[in-house]
Amino acid sequence: MHHSDDLSAGKARFSRRQVLVAGAIIVAGGLMTSALPPFALAGTTNSFTPFMQISRLLVNHQLDEAVGQRMLALLASEEADLLEKINQLLAIARTADATIVEEFFPAIPAGKLQDLAHKIIFGWYTGSLEPTRSAKTFAFEQALTWHTTQDAIAIPSYGFSGPNNWQRSNKPVLPLPQF
Numbered sequence: 001m002h003h004s005d006d007l008s009a010g011k012a013r014f015s016r017r018q019v020l021v022a023g024a025i026i027v028a029g030g031l032m033t034s035a036l037p038p039f040a041l042a043g044t045t046n047s048f049t050p051f052m053q054i055s056r057l058l059v060n061h062q063l064d065e066a067v068g069q070r071m072l073a074l075l076a077s078e079e080a081d082l083l084e085k086i087n088q089l090l091a092i093a094r095t096a097d098a099t100i101v102e103e104f105f106p107a108i109p110a111g112k113l114q115d116l117a118h119k120i121i122f123g124w125y126t127g128s129l130e131p132t133r134s135a136k137t138f139a140f141e142q143a144l145t146w147h148t149t150q151d152a153i154a155i156p157s158y159g160f161s162g163p164n165n166w167q168r169s170n171k172p173v174l175p176l177p178q179f
Helices: 003-035 048-058 065-078 082-095 112-126
Strands: none
Touching: 048 065, 048 082, 048 112, 065 112, 082 112
8 A cells, every 4th residue: 555545544434434423413402402491591481371272372474383482581580570461461361251362452551561462462473572684583484574574475585375385396386398
């Protein structure tokens, strides 16, 4: 074996090793993140059920619980006494015997409670809690704003096939010319 053969063999082994290590890291990372609960913060587990109850009253759509967990975690980090405010909103809804937002929203007093109700509605529709460029995002493709125009407008940066649909065969709208 020549010295140059040793170097090329060393490079080939090193290259394979790099690929194997990188692949192992990617697989392990995927396994670790899929095993983790979505955005579980201390103190939000007791708030989740009331949060989803008030969310379903404020927003009349099918709500994704994983998105709800992420939103609740972000709200809990920003809102003082979140569970108490959610329970106050639920009490107002129960007093009105409400099943939809229109039946109890006018009874919510202006101020912190009404601000929280607006923030929850805004969050479900936009995937963030504030209308600023620096706002933290907890949902994108699951944001309800895309559901209302789903059949007519593609989510920005995605085709009509939808996000994460790269494996599906996307057929062209018009037949391709044959040459």
